[in-house]
Amino acid sequence: MRDRAVFLFPGLGAYSTGVLREARRNHPVVAETFDEIDAAAAGCGVPAVSGLLFGTQAPTIKDLLGQRAELLQLAIFGVSVATHRILTGAGAEPDLLLGHSFGEMAALVCAGAFDLADGVRMVCARSEALRPWEGLGAMAAIGTDEVTAGHLIGLVQEPELVIGCANSPRQHVLSGPGKALARVEEAADALGLFFARLNLPYASHHPSMTLAVPIFCELMAQIRQKPLRLPVYSPIHGRRYTDADDLKQAIADCLVLPVRFTDAVRALHAQGWTRYVEVGALNALTRCVQATVPDVHTHAPLLLPEEETAGLRAAVEAIRADGAGPVSGQPGPEAAVVAQPVPEPAPAIPAARPAPPQPGGGRAEVLDRLRRLYAEALEYPAEVLAEDSALEAELGVDSLKQTSLLKRVVEQFGLPESPGDLRVWELPTLGRIADFVLAARNGAVR
Structure with missing residues (x-):
């Protein structure tokens, strides 16, 4: 019996330098997807993103953060859509789609609820709706359990902080004022806990975003919802979406509601879902799956940009329904992306005494x-x-x-x-x- 496959659509932050450049050489659908995205973005007054991603030099995330916010977001959105098209075009059909936060828009586009051009308009509308909140909040990941994260918020007496994302048993994201997060960072450092600010200029999944919800909905008013062709599970709403849902409203509500990814993975695992594929850059979500439930098979085909072709092929071979032979038209070695056990976050390594710069030495x-x-x-x-x-x-x-x-x-x-x-x-x-x-x-x- 075939393992049922869940395609995971990562959120903001799922970008790596050079992503899809190798895959683009072997899969024309990558260029086709970004051509569609560029055309729709032009209608929103946003420059083409494909020229940045696939130009002479691949941009780093720091490079993209210096550009209009929509460009990085469209890059992440487009990588997920293109990867989904590569996999399904090769016969790797998912049984369920799950988007993490921003990733829900790509998941719903791939499920058929919105066409790609409207998905681009939704990404641009989200960015426009949040523009007044830029610089008014921040987010940070902390390597500890949810109870301890809550105690840290209480310890620093910053009631405006909330747990915006529960990603795995020992990875949570705090959301709120930047100064409040700085106080938690001091406490985390003292306790030897991992703490890292996220590259986001606002506090997503926070009550302070409530006024942005109707603005986002208004900007999406002309977008038409279509019937779902594939099931989509929301870790924010804690259930599968249906055609009776107002999916634009559901996406807008994601600005305020927390992401309960840990609960979603546990619920799906209890129902027998055992294969998870990261449909985007890196492997943040598959690592969280591994850290949350046992006996799962995970694939992160875009983990290493220089090995995308092999990673995509391995994912396809693992989930193809017909069990046919190797996929043609994808040269390169047979190499699976092996799921490694995810250790518990280790205490911070004691700081070493800084050594002076050494101009010599090769x-x-x-x-x-x-x-x-x-x-x-x-x-x-x-x-x-x-x-x-x-x-x-x-x-x-x-x-x-x-x-x-x-x-x-x-x-x-x-x-x-x-x-x-x-x-x-x-x-x-x-x-x-x-x-x-x-x-x-x-x-x-x-």
Whole structure:
């Protein structure tokens, strides 16, 4: 009996440098999808996003954050839609779609409730509706359980803070005023808990967004809802959507209501859903699934930009209903994205005494220092830390610990880069980290 497959549509933050560039060479549907997105965005007065994503140099998330908000959001939305089209076009049909926060719009488009052009208009309308709230709030991830997160809010006596997202048993997102989050960060640091600000200029999933809901609805007034072709489960509303739902209102309500992803995964798992595919960049949602329920199969085909073709093929082969042979037209090695166990977030690594910048020394020396630093911190034999070993996909080093290690790299090498600006998904191997260190020394980072 085939495992029933859930396609997971990630929210804002699901972007990695170079995403879909390799897949675009092998799948014309990527260019076709973004051509449609560019045409619809032009009608909203928004520049084309495909030129940014697929131009001479792939932009980092920091590059896109310096542009109009709609561009990063359309990039994330478009990556999910294009990935869904690649998978389904190759015969990998999902049994259920689940969108996380912003990802619900892409999930509903892929389910047929809205056409792609209207999905673009919804993304642009959301950005316009939230513009007055930019800079008035913030969000941050914290690596602890929900009870402890609630106690921290009480400890710092900041009642305006709320738990905006419950992503896994030990990963939650706080939402509220930036100064209040700064107080929680101090407490989290003292307790050795992971804490990271998100790249969002407002407090989503917070009561302060209530007035944005009718504005968003009004901006979507001319968009027509269509019958669902695929079932969609909402971790915000805690159930499947139906054609009787006002889905535009449901999406607008997501601005205020919390995301209960942990509860959604547990509910689906209890009903026998055991295969989960991340239909977007990176693997944030599949990691949360692994950390929440046992005995599941997960696929994150776009985890590593240079291995997208192999990752997509592996996902297709795993979920094809007919059990046919290898998919044609997708060259490259047969390589599955292996689900690694997700360890509990580790206490923050004690800060090392900063070393002065060392203008001398080449890449081999930097790589050797990195290998020794990581081997000691991870308690791994140094010989297993190959230059091109994927820290997460192959060695099981979760992003929380990678973030702590990158902070230590900045301190050890005396780099000018702010630890808060580092993105672990852009530095997935020791080789990439060595190149980052050398570029930072030369003043060439970002």
